[in-house]
Amino acid sequence: MADPKEINMSHTGALSGVRVVRTRRIVDRVLKGLAISCVGLSIAFLAVIILSVVSISLRALTQYQLFVVLTPTLERLLPESASNVSDIGNNMEGFNTLVLEEVHSVLGEPLLSDSNHIELFAPLAVASIAEATAESPNLLGVSRQYRIPISSVFDQYLKGQIADESFGSLSQASMFSEMKPSAAGRASGDLYSVGFREMPRDIKTAMNRKRADLPSIFVETDNAIFQVISVADDQLILEKRVGDIVPEPDRIDYRVVWTPEVQRAILDQQIAEVNYLKRAGVIRPALNLRFLSSGDSTYPELAGILAALVGSFLTLIVTALISVPIGIMAAIWLEEFAPRNRLTTFIEVNINNLAAVPSIVFGLLGAAVLLNFFGLPRSAPIVGGLVLALLTLPTVIIASRAALNAVSQDIRTAALSLGASPMQMVIDHVLPVAAPGIITGVILGLARSLGETAPLLLIGMVVFIGEVPSGVGDEATTLPVLIYKWSTGAERAWEPLTAATIVVLLIILVLMNVLASYLRQRYERR
Amino acid sequence: MPFAWYAFVLLAAAGMASYTAGRVQALFLKFQSGKALRSSEGLHGIFILMATCLPMFLGLAVLASVDGPIVRGALVSELPERLLALPTVQLDQYLEQLWYLTGQSDVQLSDPFDDAARWRIVALMGQVRLVGGGSIVAMGLAGYWFASRFQTVDAPIRDYLETTLRMIFFASAAVAVLITIGILASLVFQGVRFFAFVNPLDFLFGTSWNPSNNQDFGAIPLFFGTIGIAIIAMAVAAPIGILSAIYLSEYASPSFRRVAKPAMEVLAGIPTVVYGFFAILLVAPIIRSLARSVNQLTWVPDGFLAAQPNSALAAGLVMGIMIIPFVSSVTDGVLRSVPDEYREGALALGSTRAEMILRIVLPAARPGIFAALLLGVSRAVGETMIVVMAAGQRAQITLDATSDMTTVTAQIVSLLIGDSAFDSPRTLSAFALGGVLFLVTVIFNLIALRVVRQYRTAYG
Numbered sequence: 001m002a003d004p005k006e007i008n009m010s011h012t013g014a015l016s017g018v019r020v021v022r023t024r025r026i027v028d029r030v031l032k033g034l035a036i037s038c039v040g041l042s043i044a045f046l047a048v049i050i051l052s053v054v055s056i057s058l059r060a061l062t063q064y065q066l067f068v069v070l071t072p073t074l075e076r077l078l079p080e081s082a083s084n085v086s087d088i089g090n091n092m093e094g095f096n097t098l099v100l101e102e103v104h105s106v107l108g109e110p111l112l113s114d115s116n117h118i119e120l121f122a123p124l125a126v127a128s129i130a131e132a133t134a135e136s137p138n139l140l141g142v143s144r145q146y147r148i149p150i151s152s153v154f155d156q157y158l159k160g161q162i163a164d165e166s167f168g169s170l171s172q173a174s175m176f177s178e179m180k181p182s183a184a185g186r187a188s189g190d191l192y193s194v195g196f197r198e199m200p201r202d203i204k205t206a207m208n209r210k211r212a213d214l215p216s217i218f219v220e221t222d223n224a225i226f227q228v229i230s231v232a233d234d235q236l237i238l239e240k241r242v243g244d245i246v247p248e249p250d251r252i253d254y255r256v257v258w259t260p261e262v263q264r265a266i267l268d269q270q271i272a273e274v275n276y277l278k279r280a281g282v283i284r285p286a287l288n289l290r291f292l293s294s295g296d297s298t299y300p301e302l303a304g305i306l307a308a309l310v311g312s313f314l315t316l317i318v319t320a321l322i323s324v325p326i327g328i329m330a331a332i333w334l335e336e337f338a339p340r341n342r343l344t345t346f347i348e349v350n351i352n353n354l355a356a357v358p359s360i361v362f363g364l365l366g367a368a369v370l371l372n373f374f375g376l377p378r379s380a381p382i383v384g385g386l387v388l389a390l391l392t393l394p395t396v397i398i399a400s401r402a403a404l405n406a407v408s409q410d411i412r413t414a415a416l417s418l419g420a421s422p423m424q425m426v427i428d429h430v431l432p433v434a435a436p437g438i439i440t441g442v443i444l445g446l447a448r449s450l451g452e453t454a455p456l457l458l459i460g461m462v463v464f465i466g467e468v469p470s471g472v473g474d475e476a477t478t479l480p481v482l483i484y485k486w487s488t489g490a491e492r493a494w495e496p497l498t499a500a501t502i503v504v505l506l507i508i509l510v511l512m513n514v515l516a517s518y519l520r521q522r523y524e525r526r
Numbered sequence: 527m528p529f530a531w532y533a534f535v536l537l538a539a540a541g542m543a544s545y546t547a548g549r550v551q552a553l554f555l556k557f558q559s560g561k562a563l564r565s566s567e568g569l570h571g572i573f574i575l576m577a578t579c580l581p582m583f584l585g586l587a588v589l590a591s592v593d594g595p596i597v598r599g600a601l602v603s604e605l606p607e608r609l610l611a612l613p614t615v616q617l618d619q620y621l622e623q624l625w626y627l628t629g630q631s632d633v634q635l636s637d638p639f640d641d642a643a644r645w646r647i648v649a650l651m652g653q654v655r656l657v658g659g660g661s662i663v664a665m666g667l668a669g670y671w672f673a674s675r676f677q678t679v680d681a682p683i684r685d686y687l688e689t690t691l692r693m694i695f696f697a698s699a700a701v702a703v704l705i706t707i708g709i710l711a712s713l714v715f716q717g718v719r720f721f722a723f724v725n726p727l728d729f730l731f732g733t734s735w736n737p738s739n740n741q742d743f744g745a746i747p748l749f750f751g752t753i754g755i756a757i758i759a760m761a762v763a764a765p766i767g768i769l770s771a772i773y774l775s776e777y778a779s780p781s782f783r784r785v786a787k788p789a790m791e792v793l794a795g796i797p798t799v800v801y802g803f804f805a806i807l808l809v810a811p812i813i814r815s816l817a818r819s820v821n822q823l824t825w826v827p828d829g830f831l832a833a834q835p836n837s838a839l840a841a842g843l844v845m846g847i848m849i850i851p852f853v854s855s856v857t858d859g860v861l862r863s864v865p866d867e868y869r870e871g872a873l874a875l876g877s878t879r880a881e882m883i884l885r886i887v888l889p890a891a892r893p894g895i896f897a898a899l900l901l902g903v904s905r906a907v908g909e910t911m912i913v914v915m916a917a918g919q920r921a922q923i924t925l926d927a928t929s930d931m932t933t934v935t936a937q938i939v940s941l942l943i944g945d946s947a948f949d950s951p952r953t954l955s956a957f958a959l960g961g962v963l964f965l966v967t968v969i970f971n972l973i974a975l976r977v978v979r980q981y982r983t984a985y986g
Contacts, residue, residue: 028880035773038766042790042854045847049796049804056807326698333695349975351702356901356971357964358908360935361709363942364960368712372948375594390705397702423688451797454910454935458942473530480799487803487915495807502800509795 050506057499063288063301064155066121066148067281068102070095072133073141089134095126099148106280107242107273120274121150122299149290150283152300152493154274157266158283161492163259166202170194170219170252192226192245194219194252195235202256207231216257216268221249222279225272241272291500295466296482300493303486305501307465311381311476312450318385318472319392319449324442326389327396331438334397335404336426355394362391363455371459378460382472387459388449395448399441403434436523443516447509453480479505529655533586536659540666541579547670548574548677555679565683573683576690577673581665589658597650604646615949713964716948716957723951729958735921735932737941737952745959747921751931755842755917756906758927762846763902767853768895774854775861776883787858794851801848802915810840810916817928832929834918839927841917845909853902860894860978861887863985894981897974904970908963910935934959 076098077088088094103120125148133139149155156162206215207228217228219236224243228236255275261268277283294304330351338344366387370376376383407430415425431438456462461481469476477485479501486498552570556563563570598621602610609617624640628647635641676686721729724743732744770790774783817833820826864887872882888895918930919940932940941956948954 024878024881028878031880031883032773032777035769035777038769039773039778039786039790041766042770042793042847042850043786045850046789046793046796048808049800049847052804052808053800326701329695329698330701333692333699337692337695338699347699347703349972350706352975353968353971354702354705356904356967357709358910358935358967360908360910360938361713361960361964361967364938364957365705365709365712367942368716368948368957369708374591393705394702397699421684421688423691447795451795451799453797453799454914454939457914457939462943480797483799483803484911484915487799487806498803499807502803505797506800509797513795 057503060496060500062285065286071143086134149301192238213260218255220253242276307468308482312478314381315384319388322389323392331400360454363458366459379475392445392449395445400438403437407433440516440520447512544578545571545575559679564680577669578666581669585662713961717961720954720958750923752933758842759845759906763849767850771854771857798911802911805844805916834930836918836930837928838931849902856898860891897977900974904967
């Protein structure tokens with residue numbers, strides 16, 4: 001394969017010959033560099049995808065909750081019209097009032113969030129407490145600490161997702177005048193002033209901003225939170241937002257919320273209230289266990305994946321029950337019994353083709369044949385499992401055939417020569433040897449079907465499922481479909497939940513793959 | 527589903543009874559004749575069990591799929607004129623509601639007729655299942671009676687069993703053909719119904735897609751979006767996939783290969799919905815802000831790039847990442863099947879490694895690489911979740927990749943994701959689109975598989 005051009009060049013002289021060799025070496029190195037950087041790039045993509053998802057999912061690990069001591073009593077909670085004690089399980093309003101009273105006793109005044117804008121906690125957040133109380137009435141009349149997840153907007157705010165903030169402390173030394181009711185105080189007497197020798201830089205920068213995007217500045221003590229309404233020379237004029245004044249507090253902190261009020265979902269007053277409750281220890285971060293133990297909800301802070309997890313499991317069971325036996329039997333026929341003829345070739349081509357048909361086409365098949373023609377229920381795991389079984393079948397067949405094909409011919413010959421029939425040879429001798437390989441292939445095929453989304457959308461599995469499905473005929477959804485549904489949610493609070501669901505799904509897939517490769521290794525050692 | 531439990535219990539009971547009967551019968555024969563059985567008594571039991579339970583199983587499957595339609599037909603024939611005069615859609619809805627209410631026995635219906643009709647469904651269902659169940663038991667008895675006549679001391683029961691098993695195995699393999707037929711039938715049947723509403727030429731060559739008014743079904747914008755996004759994806763996947771495969775098969779040490787190859791294949795194992803989330807979370811916002819900063823350059827006209835929150839570019843790039851492992855693993859296999867003599871020959875003649883790869887190995891592997899790319903394109907065209915989540919819903923023809931576009935698959939999902947009444951052109955158009963998709967991917971796959979097979983026989 002000598003290139004005539006190259007020969008000519010090397011004849012032009014020793015020097016250019018050296019140059020040619022050098023260029024050739026450079027080309028060699030460039031190609032190698034390019035090639036390895038492409039491998040690196042692919043692995044880097046993998047790392048970026050996993051890391052970004054995991055880092056976001058960490059935000060869903062904890063959740064800010066109200067820690068309140070409640071004393072549910074029959075007198076307070078049993079509606080007038082009700083006769084049965086279990087009716088208090090439906091009295092959300094009563095429980096809501098109990099919680100709000102508790103919160104008010106800390107805040108000392110009604111919440112802004114009571115009347116308008118976002119509520120501090122969703123009305124449904126007390127549902128689990130109400131149910132528990134209705135189920136075991138001995139909780140009545142007992143004072144216990146209860147936890148209620150706060151509204152996702154507040155949760156996101158406290159996690160720093162809604163507004164940019166900076167904090168600092170105003171040390172006592174820099175103060176030269178104590179807080180006192182301002183001379184310019186209104187009738188309410190809520191105005192105070194505080195002065196400094198040196199104003200913190202953040203506050204200076206904040207006050208110099210244009211009016212349109214003026215940040216909100218808060219001054220906080222353990223007992224009260226104020227908002228800065230203006231600056232006069234070296235004095236801050238403050239308006240009390242929440243709490244009681246202590247003339248000589250131990251510590252004074254400030255908080256600058258850089259995102260202007262009009263650009264965020266949470267008002268200044270609400271920021272003051274929620275921070276006050278946090279300082280008072282009423283709002284505390286806690287592990288978000290509800291994520292694993294409840295179904296879907298319209299409120300992000302109450303939503304969980306249990307229903308989808310069970311749905312995925314039911315669907316997987318149906319898929320496995322259908323595709324595994326049929327797939328293995330088909331593989332046995334093709335590998336051990338099929339005559340070499342046109343029909344066999346046709347079936348083989350068919351299987352190879354089906355393996356590459358886009359999954360959504362199977363969804364169309366499910367919608368047209370299973371739902372429309374056979375009238376099977378929409379959104380049910382039985383239909384989802386059937387569709388995924390058809391989708392996984394080619395994979396199972398191909399994997400099982402490979403495993404059967406890998407069985408040594410000697411085993412077959414030995415079995416036949418000792419008088420076994422072909423069927424006995426396959427069932428008693430070939431199949432046991434091929435079993436680990438078949439199981440590996442089956443697990444990998446099922447793992448793929450567990451992550452499948454598109455066909456399930458077409459058979460109506462993208463529905464709101466609050467209750468855990470109890471059978472394959474119930475309405476259900478699966479983990480990937482839930483990921484799709486949550487990822488299209490308008491509120492940003494869905495984002496960490498979606499990421500956390502992805503992490504759960506990936507963990508399941510990794511476990512299945514680890515199991516498969518463990519089996520494969522054991523098999524190879526034999 | 528109590529019906530499934532009844533069916534299961536019935537089958538289990540029939541199975542145990544028939545196995546025991548077959549076995550006892552065989553033992554009886556053995557002692558009566560005093561000779562050894564040709565086939566063991568266990569096989570006799572299994573033989574009788576299969577003869578009894580197989581017809582029952584098939585009968586149950588048939589009953590489960592036809593009981594609904596039969597009851598429905600019977601009910602419709604009993605409905606008064608005023609209900610039958612309703613349009614089909616409303617009648618369907620009414621029946622569906624009644625059906626749902628049969629399970630809610632504690633709910634009292636206000637309309638006495640509806641209440642009666644609801645209980646009529648329960649009664650009819652009971653009758654159908656009673657008759658069906660009775661005939662299934664009769665079928666089981668018939669199977670038992672038929673098979674037990676073959677039970678003699680020297681009956682080749684094992685041969686009978688093996689023939690039956692072989693037939694079952696063949697039937698399993700034939701399921702793959704059935705699936706293809708099912709796909710074809712549903713696409714063709716619904717597609718034909720769609721083309722009764724819309725001229726096929728208008729569908730294939732029309733440039734306006736707006737299914738919500740049940741009128742504009744010009745699919746060209748969808749084809750454009752699909753091809754455009756596939757091109758973007760292949761622009762990422764082809765070079766990275768092929769170069770990675772070159773490194774893995776030509777340069778990498780075996781130990782590096784053992785680590786890197788599975789790591790790359792993990793990319794193929796990530797569910798596509800995760801890629802979609804990644805696209806809307808990270809890639810689309812980056813592309814949008816990049817496009818905005820391009821728009822702010824002085825020499826660029828205002829609003830030159832659309833800079834949409836969803837963009838064809840975001841979907842295409844992420845899809846490219848998804849396809850890398852498909853391209854690289856097929857290419858890797860192809861490169862490794864190029865005989866080592868070629869490499870040794872090239873190196874012996876003084877070529878560098880790069881020259882060996884570029885001039886000898888790659889040309890030899892060209893058809894296989896072509897097939898790998900074809901499989902990649904077929905993936906890109908059929909990929910759904912990434913485009914549903916990240917590409918947008920607007921059917922438009924534009925060369926600006928930062929604007930949102932839609933694809934065939936994304937439209938199929940948006941057409942069928944809600945309620946699907948199978949009689950509007952809107953719903954049916956999804957099947958016409960699916961038909962085009964199926965045809966294109968099957969052709970690509972067939973070509974690719976053929977090329978790979980020819981390639982294997984050339985070097986095999």
